Amino acid sequence: MKRVIDGSEIARILERLTFQVIETVPDLKELALIGIHRRGVWLAERIRKIIEKHRGILLDLGSLDITFFRDDLGEIDYLPKAFSTDISFSVTGRAILLVDDVLYTGRTVKAALDAISEFGRPSRILMAALVDRGHREYPIHADFIGKKIPTGLSEEVLVHLSEIDGEDNVYIGVPSTDTKIGGNS
Amino acid sequence: MKDLISAKELTKDDIYSILDTAESLHEINRRDIKKTPALRGKTVVNLFFENSTRTRTSFEIAAKRLSADAVNFAASSSSTQKGETLLDTIKNIEAMQADILVLRHEASGAAKFIAERSGTCVINAGDGINEHPTQALLDIFTIRRVKKELERLTVTIMGDIAHSRVARSNIWAMRTLGMRVKLFGPPTLLPNDPKALACEIAADKREAVQSDVIITLRIQRERQGKLLIPSLREYSRFFGLNSEDLKYAPKDVLLLHPGPVNRGVELSSSLADGANSAILDQVENGVSVRMAVMCALRRQ
Amino acid sequence: MPLMLKNGFVVRDKVVQTNIIIDNGKIADITDELPQGAADIEVLDCTGLHILPGLIDMHVHLREPGYEYKEDLKSGSRAAVQGGVTSICSMANTNPPVDNSSIVSWIKRRSDEIGLCDILPYAALTKGMKGEELTEIGDILSAGACGFSDDGRPVASSEVMRRGLEYTRFFGSFIACHEEDAPLFNGGSMHEGRVSAECGIKGAPAEAESIMVARDIELVRLTGGRIHLCHISSRRSVEHIWRAKEAGLNVTAEVTPNHLTLTEEMCRSYNSFSKVNPPLRSEADRLALLDALKSGVIDCIASDHAPHHLDDKLKEFDYAAFGMIGLQLIVPLISRLVEDGVISWSEFANITAANPAKILNLSDRGVIARGKVADIAVIDSKCEYIFDESINVSKSQNTPYWKEKLKGKAVYTIKNGKIVNTGS
Numbered sequence: 001m002k003r004v005i006d007g008s009e010i011a012r013i014l015e016r017l018t019f020q021v022i023e024t025v026p027d028l029k030e031l032a033l034i035g036i037h038r039r040g041v042w043l044a045e046r047i048r049k050i051i052e053k054h055r056g057i058l059l060d061l062g063s064l065d066i067t068f069f070r071d072d073l074g075e076i077d078y079l080p081k082a083f084s085t086d087i088s089f090s091v092t093g094r095a096i097l098l099v100d101d102v103l104y105t106g107r108t109v110k111a112a113l114d115a116i117s118e119f120g121r122p123s124r125i126l127m128a129a130l131v132d133r134g135h136r137e138y139p140i141h142a143d144f145i146g147k148k149i150p151t152g153l154s155e156e157v158l159v160h161l162s163e164i165d166g167e168d169n170v171y172i173g174v175p176s177t178d179t180k181i182g183g184n185s
Numbered sequence: 186m187k188d189l190i191s192a193k194e195l196t197k198d199d200i201y202s203i204l205d206t207a208e209s210l211h212e213i214n215r216r217d218i219k220k221t222p223a224l225r226g227k228t229v230v231n232l233f234f235e236n237s238t239r240t241r242t243s244f245e246i247a248a249k250r251l252s253a254d255a256v257n258f259a260a261s262s263s264s265t266q267k268g269e270t271l272l273d274t275i276k277n278i279e280a281m282q283a284d285i286l287v288l289r290h291e292a293s294g295a296a297k298f299i300a301e302r303s304g305t306c307v308i309n310a311g312d313g314i315n316e317h318p319t320q321a322l323l324d325i326f327t328i329r330r331v332k333k334e335l336e337r338l339t340v341t342i343m344g345d346i347a348h349s350r351v352a353r354s355n356i357w358a359m360r361t362l363g364m365r366v367k368l369f370g371p372p373t374l375l376p377n378d379p380k381a382l383a384c385e386i387a388a389d390k391r392e393a394v395q396s397d398v399i400i401t402l403r404i405q406r407e408r409q410g411k412l413l414i415p416s417l418r419e420y421s422r423f424f425g426l427n428s429e430d431l432k433y434a435p436k437d438v439l440l441l442h443p444g445p446v447n448r449g450v451e452l453s454s455s456l457a458d459g460a461n462s463a464i465l466d467q468v469e470n471g472v473s474v475r476m477a478v479m480c481a482l483r484r485q
Numbered sequence: 486m487p488l489m490l491k492n493g494f495v496v497r498d499k500v501v502q503t504n505i506i507i508d509n510g511k512i513a514d515i516t517d518e519l520p521q522g523a524a525d526i527e528v529l530d531c532t533g534l535h536i537l538p539g540l541i542d543m544h545v546h547l548r549e550p551g552y553e554y555k556e557d558l559k560s561g562s563r564a565a566v567q568g569g570v571t572s573i574c575s576m577a578n579t580n581p582p583v584d585n586s587s588i589v590s591w592i593k594r595r596s597d598e599i600g601l602c603d604i605l606p607y608a609a610l611t612k613g614m615k616g617e618e619l620t621e622i623g624d625i626l627s628a629g630a631c632g633f634s635d636d637g638r639p640v641a642s643s644e645v646m647r648r649g650l651e652y653t654r655f656f657g658s659f660i661a662c663h664e665e666d667a668p669l670f671n672g673g674s675m676h677e678g679r680v681s682a683e684c685g686i687k688g689a690p691a692e693a694e695s696i697m698v699a700r701d702i703e704l705v706r707l708t709g710g711r712i713h714l715c716h717i718s719s720r721r722s723v724e725h726i727w728r729a730k731e732a733g734l735n736v737t738a739e740v741t742p743n744h745l746t747l748t749e750e751m752c753r754s755y756n757s758f759s760k761v762n763p764p765l766r767s768e769a770d771r772l773a774l775l776d777a778l779k780s781g782v783i784d785c786i787a788s789d790h791a792p793h794h795l796d797d798k799l800k801e802f803d804y805a806a807f808g809m810i811g812l813q814l815i816v817p818l819i820s821r822l823v824e825d826g827v828i829s830w831s832e833f834a835n836i837t838a839a840n841p842a843k844i845l846n847l848s849d850r851g852v853i854a855r856g857k858v859a860d861i862a863v864i865d866s867k868c869e870y871i872f873d874e875s876i877n878v879s880k881s882q883n884t885p886y887w888k889e890k891l892k893g894k895a896v897y898t899i900k901n902g903k904i905v906n907t908g909s
Contacts, residue, residue: 065209068221068251068480079202079481082209118218193683271801292801293674293685294755313803315685353685377690381682 001158004149007168010130013146014043017128018050020144024126025095032060032094036112037083040064040100042163043130047099060094062087069111085115092120101159103129106140131170133157187485188300188307189478192318192354197361204326207470207477213250214472223480224253227284232274233310234260234290239444239468240310240320244287247475253285271295272302279305285479288312306482308475314348320443321354323474325362327467328398331439339365341393342384343426344402344451345374345413351443352402356382369393370424373413390424394434400441401426401451417450427453431461439463486527487513488902489520493531493863496538496830497853505536507859510902514855529897529904531863537834538853539571539602539860539900540815541841543661543739544636544715544787546808547573547604550588551580556792556880558592561812562601564790564879566906568813569862569895571602572841572850574661577609578637584609584620586628593629601905605631605845610649610660616641619649626656631845634661636715639697641667646701650710659711659735659844664697664722665763674803676764680749686802691770694763695721702729702736711735713844716789718744718763720773727782737844739787740774742818743809743885747771751885757798757805759885761791775827778836785840786819788812792881809884813877818886820866820893863897865908870894 005013025031028051035044041063052058067073067082098112109127116125128144133151151157151172158171186199195203213221229248231241241257248255258278271290278286285306288296293313300307311317329335340359346352346368359366360383368375369387379386387393406414414420431438440452440462448454457464487508494500495515506514506526520526547561556564558575565573575592577583583592589606596604608630612618616635625633633653640646640662649660670689675681677688694717701712702725714726717738729736743761748768751759759765777783791808798805815837822828828836834852842851850858869892870876872884898906 068210068213068223070223073223073480074227077483079206081202082206084209085212114222118216118220120217270796270799272799290801292803293687294802297755298801313685314687350685376682377677377688378679378682381679 001171001173003169004172005131005147005170010168010170013130014046015050017144017146018047021047021097021126021128022051022055024143028055028057028059030095030123031097032062032089032091033097033099034062034064034087034112034116036098036100036108037063037065038164039159039161042161043101044097044099047097047128060089062089064112064115066108066111066115069115071107071111087119090120091116091122094122096122096125098125098127099129101130102157103127103132103142103145104135106136106138109140110138130159131157186481187483188296188309189318189482190296190300190307190309191316191357192321193316193357195318195358195361200322200325200358200362203322203474203477203481204329206480207322207326207473210476210480211470211473214469219250220252221250222252224248224251227253228282229253229255229285229287229479230258230278230283231255231287232258232260232278232289235311237289237311240289243468243471244308244310244475247472247479248285250472251476251479253479256283271299275299275303275305279303284484285482304484306484308478308482311350313350314353315350316354316357317350318354318358319471319475319478320351321358322478323467323471324355324400324441324443325358326474327441327463327470328439330466330470331463332397336363338397339367340398340400341367341369341387341396342400342402343369343393343424344404346370346402347374347376349402352400353382355400356384367393367396371414371420390430391433394426394430394438396438397435398439398441399426399434400443403443403445404447404451417447421450425449425451425453426456428455428459431456437461441467444468486525488527488529488899488904490529490531490536490861490863493534493536494830495536495853496834498831500535500830505853505861507899507902510859512853512855512857512859515853529863533865533867534896535830535864535866536853537569537830537862537864538838538851539862539898540569540837541572541845541847541851542570542788542790542812542815543574543713543785543841543844544741545573545575545790545812546578546637546792547575548792549579554880555794555797558595558604559599560878560880561790561792562596562599562604564810564812564877565602566898566900567878567895569816569864569898569906570812571860571862571898571900572605572847573602573812574605574607574631574845576636577607577634578614582609582614583607584612584614586621586624589625589628589630602900607632607634607636607661609633610635610640611645614638616645619645619652622652622658623656626658632659632661632713634663634715636661636663639663639665639667643700643704647704647708650704650708650712654708654710659713661713661715662697662701663715664694664701666693666696669693669696673764674760675752676749676766678749678767680752684753684755686752686755689764691719691721691766694719695725698722698725702726702734705729705734705736706732709735712737714738716741716744716763716787717774717777717783718766718770720770723773723777723782726777730782737784738782739785740778740783741787741789742811742815743789745771745774745778746818746821747885752802755802756885757800757802758809758883758887760802760805760807761809762807775822779828779832784836784844786815786836787841788815790879792879793883794881798883810877810879810881811884812879814872814884814886814891816862816864816895817872817891817893820864824866824892859899859902861899862895863899864893865896866893868892868894868896
C-alpha cells in the first residue's frame with residue numbers, strides 16, 4: 001500500500017473544504033451534517049468542529065447507515081454488519097451536507113439519498129467527500145472534493161482516521177487478504 | 186444461512202449478528218416513514234397452519250417494512266382441508282416464486298421437513314412443541330436492550346415448559362450464549378428429562394424468582410389437557426406470579442411474556458402493566474428481530 | 486430331480502462344511518460323500534456360503550386385503566424369499582381384518598397359488614379388532630390360523646385378554662400380544678427420553694409397553710393360557726419376561742432387528758422412516774435386548790415388516806405412519822451380530838428358525854435335519870450392497886436402512902426343495 005495523503009494534509013483539506021461549504025451556504029442555521037457510516041461520520045464531526053471554531057455555531061449532526069438501502073443486499077452472500085442510523089433532527093426544509101470518505105461508483109450516495117428522503121424533504125442536499133477516486137456508475141457528483149485520486153479498478157483506497165484506526169492517512173494499493181477493507185465507496 | 190429453523194442450531198456469532206442487525210433496524214421502526222428497500226421485489230408468504238394473529242402480523246409488518254410483498258396464506262381456509270399434503274402446499278407456493286416462507290405448524294419438525302425439501306428460504310414461526318426461534322431471539326434482544334449484556338444473566342422460565350416451543354428455543358439460545366436458565370412449574374408441565382435441556386429446576390417459587398429475568402408462559406388449559414393442571418385458580422396460586430412473589434426477586438428483575446397474557450393466571454395485572462414488565466417492548470422488538478432474520482437469509 | 490447344496494457351511498448345532506441332498510421337497514441326506522450317478526442331480530455350489538434353515542418370520546404385515554398399494558400377498562412373499570424367509574405369519578390388521586375362517590382360508594389358498602413361501606395367517610383375537618368380542622377361535626383354527634393377535638393395537642381390556650387366554654388355551658393356541666398402554670402412550674411419536682426432550686417430539690414412555698407386558702404375564706398366571714410377546718423393545722419388559730420364564734409361565738417373546746441395531750438417536754433428523762411402534766429406544770434398552778436374546782429370555786427374531794406407501798411417510802413426523810419394512814433386512818442385520826461376535830451362526834439359526842418353529846408347533850421345519858421340509862436359506866455373509874430399488878422387492882421402502890450399505894444376503898432360498906430365490 002502506498003500513502004497518498006498524510007495527516008497534516010487531511011487537516012488542510014478539511015479546513016479548505018469547510019470554507020467552501022460556508023461560502024456555499026451563507027445561512028449556517030439552515031445547514032445540517034449527515035455522515036455516512038463509518039468514516040463519513042467522523043469526517044462530518046471534524047467539519048462540525050471546524051465550523052464551530054470559526055463561526056461559533058454547533059451544527060446538527062446525524063449518522064446514516066445505508067446497509068438496508070443498498071441495491072445489492074439480496075445478491076451478496078452475507079449480511080454486512082449494520083450500524084445505527086441516528087438522525088435526531090428534522091431534515092425537512094434544511095440544507096443537508098452528506099459526508100463520506102471516498103466517492104467511487106456513486107451507489108452508496110444513491111442509497112444515502114434514498115434513505116434521507118425517508119426522513120423528510122430537505123431543501124437541498126450537498127455532498128462532500130475526502131477522496132474522489134473516479135469510476136462513477138451513477139450520474140452523481142460531489143459538491144466538495146478533498147482530493148481527486150486517479151485509480152485502477154483493481155486498486156483500493158483506504159482512508160484511516162485516528163478515531164477508528166489510530167492514525168490519519170490515506171493509502172492506495174491492490175488489496176491483499178491481510179489488509180482490512182476500509183471505506184471504499 | 187438459508188433458513189431459520191431452530192435456535193438450537195444457531196452459533197453465538199449467528200445470534201449476535203442477528204441482534205446487531207436488529208438493533209440497526211430498530212431505529213427504522215421509529216421513523217415516520219418506516220421503510221427500507223432491502224427486500225424490494227421479494228415475496229414473503231406467511232403460511233400459518235395454526236391461528237396466531239400477533240405473530241403473523243409481526244412477520245407481515247416486518248416484511249412490509251423491508252419493502253417485500255407479504256402474502257398471508259391461512260391454511261384452515263385452504264386446500265389442506267381438501268386433503269392436500271403439506272409438501273404439495275409448499276411446492277405450489279414455491280411454484281409462485283415465493284422467496285421467504287414463514288411457517289407455523291402444529292407438528293414438531295415440520296419446518297425442517299419443508300426446508301430440506303424446498304429451495305425457498307424458510308423461517309420457522311413455531312413447529313409443534315419444538316421451537317419458535319424468532320420469539321427466543323426477540324426475547325434475548327429485549328433482555329440485552331435493558332440489561333446491556335447477556336452472558337452472566339440468570340433467566341427463569343415459568344409455566345408449561347414441556348409443551349412450550351418458546352421455552353425450548355429460549356433455552357437453546359441462552360445456553361449457547363452462556364446464560365443460566367432455571368425452570369419452574371408443576372411437574373406435569375416440566376420436561377421429562379430436564380438433563381437433556383441442561384437447565385436447573387427451581388424447587389419453589391421463592392427460588393424461581395431469584396433471577397435477573399423471568400419469562401412467564403401462557404397457560405392454555407384447554408390445549409394442554411385438563412389432566413395436567415387441576416384448575417386455573419390452583420395454578421395461579423402455586424405457579425403464577427404476582428407482586429407478593431416478587432418480594433424475593435431483585436428490584437430490577439425484568440418480566441417477559443410471549444403473549445397473550447392470561448391476566449391473573451400466570452401473571453397478575455399489576456405485574457404485567459408494572460415497571461418491571463417489558464411485554465410491550467417484546468412486541469415492538471419482535472418486528473425488528475424478524476426484519477433482521479429476513480435480511481440474513483440467503484437462497485443457496 | 487434331486488438337488489445338492491455342495492460344500493457349504495451347514496449351520497446346525499455346529500457349523501460343518503458338507504453337502505445337503507434334497508429330494509421330494511425334503512432334506513434327504515447330509516453327507517460328506519458325493520452321490521453316485523451325478524448326472525441325475527442338480528448341483529448348487531455353496532462353497533464359502535452359509536446354509537441355514539429357512540427363516541420363519543412370526544410377524545409380518547402383508548396389507549392384503551385393503552391396502553394393496555403398500556404391499557400384497559405376492560409382493561410380500563417375494564420380499565420374504567429374497568430375504569431368506571420361507572414361512573411368514575401375517576398379521577390380521579387388514580381391511581377387512583382377518584377375523585373369520587373364510588379370510589383365513591382365502592389367505593392359505595393364495596399362499597399356495599403364489600408358491601413362494603408359506604403364509605401362516607394370524608387371525609384377530611376380537612371381532613373387527615375392536616377389543617370387545619372374541620372371534621370364532623375354534624372355527625378359525627380349523628381353517629388353519631397360526632394363532633391370534635390384534636397386533637397393530639393393544640387389547641385394552643384386561644377382561645377381554647383374560648377371556649381370550651382362557652378360550653385359546655382350550656384349543657391349544659396362543660395370543661400374540663402388541664403391548665401398549667394406549668392412554669400412557671398418549672399420542673407419542675417416539676420414545677420418551679433424552680432425544681425426545683431435545684427434539685421437541687412428543688414421546689411415549691417405555692412403561693407404556695412394560696405395564697402391559699406385566700399385565701399379560703399376570704393374566705397367563707391367572708388363566709394358564711399362552712402368550713407370545715411381539716416386538717419387545719424395553720429393558721423393563723425384558724425383566725418382566727425373565728421373571729415369568731423363571732416362574733415357568735407359558736410366555737415367549739420376539740424382538741425386531743431394528744430394535745436390536747437402532748436407537749432413539751435416529752429420530753433426531755425428524756426422518757419419519759425412523760418412526761415405528763414400539764419406538765426405537767435408548768442404547769441401554771438396545772443392549773438389554775441383545776442380552777435377552779443371547780440368554781434366551783427373548784426367543785426369536787421377527788421383522789415386524791410394516792410396509793407403508795411414501796404418501797403415508799413423506800409427512801410431518803407426528804403425522805407419518807408408524808412402521809418399517811424388514812423382511813429383507815433380517816439376514817444382513819443379524820449377520821452383522823454374528824460378524825461382531827455377539828451371537829454364533831448356530832444361535833442365528835435358532836432365533837430365526839428353530840425357536841419360531843417351536844412356538845408355532847411346526848415340527849416339520851426350523852432345523853436342517855434329515856426328513857425335515859427342505860426350507861433353506863443360503864447366505865453369503867461377505868456380500869456387500871446398497872439397500873435400494875435394485876435389492877428391495879417390497880412395494881414400500883420405509884426403513885432407516887434405505888440406501889444404506891449392508892453386508893450379508895440370502896443368495897439362494899429354497900422352499901419345499903424348490904429354488905425360489907436365485908439371488909438375482
